[in-house]
Amino acid sequence: MVFFPLKIKPFLISIFLILHFPLSVFGAAITDIRFWSAPDHTRVVLDLTEPVQYESSSQENPPQCRVELTGITSLPKKKELKFKDKYLQKISLTDLGKGKARLVLHQKTPLQANIFTLKPDLGKPHRLVIDLIDVGQEKKDQEERQKQKEVRSKGTKIVVIDPGHGGEDPGAVGPRKTLEKDIVLKVGEKAIHLLNQQREVKAFLTRKGDYFIPLEQRVRIAREYNADLFISLHADGSFNPQARGSSVYCLSLSGASDQAAKLLADKENMSNILGGAFLRPASLSKDPNLNQILLDLMQNNSMKESFRFAELTLDEMKEIHPLKYSSYRQANFIVLRAPDIPSVLVEVAYITNKEDERILNQSEFQEKIAKSLVNAILKYFN
Numbered sequence: 001m002v003f004f005p006l007k008i009k010p011f012l013i014s015i016f017l018i019l020h021f022p023l024s025v026f027g028a029a030i031t032d033i034r035f036w037s038a039p040d041h042t043r044v045v046l047d048l049t050e051p052v053q054y055e056s057s058s059q060e061n062p063p064q065c066r067v068e069l070t071g072i073t074s075l076p077k078k079k080e081l082k083f084k085d086k087y088l089q090k091i092s093l094t095d096l097g098k099g100k101a102r103l104v105l106h107q108k109t110p111l112q113a114n115i116f117t118l119k120p121d122l123g124k125p126h127r128l129v130i131d132l133i134d135v136g137q138e139k140k141d142q143e144e145r146q147k148q149k150e151v152r153s154k155g156t157k158i159v160v161i162d163p164g165h166g167g168e169d170p171g172a173v174g175p176r177k178t179l180e181k182d183i184v185l186k187v188g189e190k191a192i193h194l195l196n197q198q199r200e201v202k203a204f205l206t207r208k209g210d211y212f213i214p215l216e217q218r219v220r221i222a223r224e225y226n227a228d229l230f231i232s233l234h235a236d237g238s239f240n241p242q243a244r245g246s247s248v249y250c251l252s253l254s255g256a257s258d259q260a261a262k263l264l265a266d267k268e269n270m271s272n273i274l275g276g277a278f279l280r281p282a283s284l285s286k287d288p289n290l291n292q293i294l295l296d297l298m299q300n301n302s303m304k305e306s307f308r309f310a311e312l313t314l315d316e317m318k319e320i321h322p323l324k325y326s327s328y329r330q331a332n333f334i335v336l337r338a339p340d341i342p343s344v345l346v347e348v349a350y351i352t353n354k355e356d357e358r359i360l361n362q363s364e365f366q367e368k369i370a371k372s373l374v375n376a377i378l379k380y381f382n
C-alpha cells in the first residue's frame with residue numbers, strides 16, 4: 001500500500017506562508033541520508049533544510065519504492081548508497097533537473113512503504129521518513145510472541161524489558177556524547193541474559209537493536225507475550241550537570257505525584273515525536289472485546305503490583321548507586337499503560353552528569369544494574 005502525505009491546506013494559509021516565508025519557495029537541500037534496520041522493517045531518513053513535496057509509488061518486479069521530490073536545490077555528494085541490510089540492496093538519488101529529484105529504494109523483496117515527514121526537533125532538521133515494512137515478518141514475530149506463554153512450562157514467569165528510545169530518537173545525550181539509547185540497550189541485554197539463566201523466568205526485549213519502536217507498540221509487544229512484568233529502561237537527562245542518581249516510576253491515571261515526575265513523563269512521551277512514530281490504524285483502535293469495568297479492575301491490580309515491584313527495585317538499586325528519590329514517583333507515561341501488566345520505568349542514572357556518564361559506559365556498572373533488576377524481579381515473583 002502506498003501512503004500519500006496530506007498536502008491540501010486551506011487556501012488562505014498557503015497565501016500566508018508564501019507572503020511571509022518567501023525563503024521556502026527556494027526549495028530544500030537534501031543534506032544526508034540515514035537508515036535503520038529493524039527485524040521487520042528498514043527505515044530510510046532524508047535530512048532536509050526545508051519541508052518538501054513528494055509523491056511515491058511502489059513496484060514489485062524488480063521490487064522498489066520510488067519517491068519523487070519537488071523543490072530540491074541540492075543533493076548530497078554520494079548519490080548511491082549500498083549497504084548490508086535484510087531488506088534493502090541500495091538507495092539511489094537522481095537529479096531530474098528543474099528542482100526535481102528521484103529517490104529509489106532497491107528492495108530485496110516486495111515491502112509495504114509508509115512515508116511521512118518529521119518536523120525539526122532537538123537539533124534534528126526537517127526529515128522525510130520511509131518505512132519499508134515486511135508485513136509477513138511482522139505477523140510471524142507477533143505469532144511467535146503470542147505462543148510463548150503456551151510453550152513454557154506452567155508457572156514460568158515472562159518478563160519483557162524495554163530499552164527506551166532507539167533509531168532517530170537517541171534519548172538523553174551525555175557530555176561526552178554517550179547516547180541513552182545505546183546504554184539502555186546494553187543494560188537490557190545483560191538483564192535478559194541473566195534472567196534467562198533462571199529456570200522459572202523467561203525474558204524478552206522489546207527492541208534488539210538500534211531502531212525506533214513507538215511507545216504504544218512497546219506496550220502491545222508486552223501484551224502479546226502475555227508478560228507478567230514490564231520494565232522500561234532509561235537514563236535520565238538534565239540541564240543541570242550536577243543532577244545524579246537513579247529513580248523508579250509507576251503509572252498515574254490521576255495526575256503526576258509531583259511536577260518533576262510530570263515533566264519527566266512529558267519528556268519520555270515525546271519519544272514518539274522524536275523517533276517518528278507512524279501509528280497504523282490498528283494501534284489506535286480500542287479492543288471492543290474488553291469490558292471497561294474489568295479493565296479498571298485489572299488496571300488497579302497491575303498498579304498495586306507495580307508499586308510493590310518499584311519498592312523492591314529501589315531497595316536493590318540503592319546498594320549500587322545513590323537514589324534520586326527514596327520512593328517511587330508516578331506520572332502518565334504512555335509506555336506504562338498496559339492495563340493487565342505490572343509496569344515500571346527505571347531511570348538508571350543521569351547520563352548528563354559527568355561521573356554518571358563515565359560509569360554508565362562501564363560494562364561492570366551495566367552488569368551491576370542488570371543484577372539489581374534481576375534480584376528485584378526474583379524477589380517480586382517469590
Ligand SMILES: [Zn+2]
Binds near residue numbers: 164180235
Ligand atoms: Zn528516556
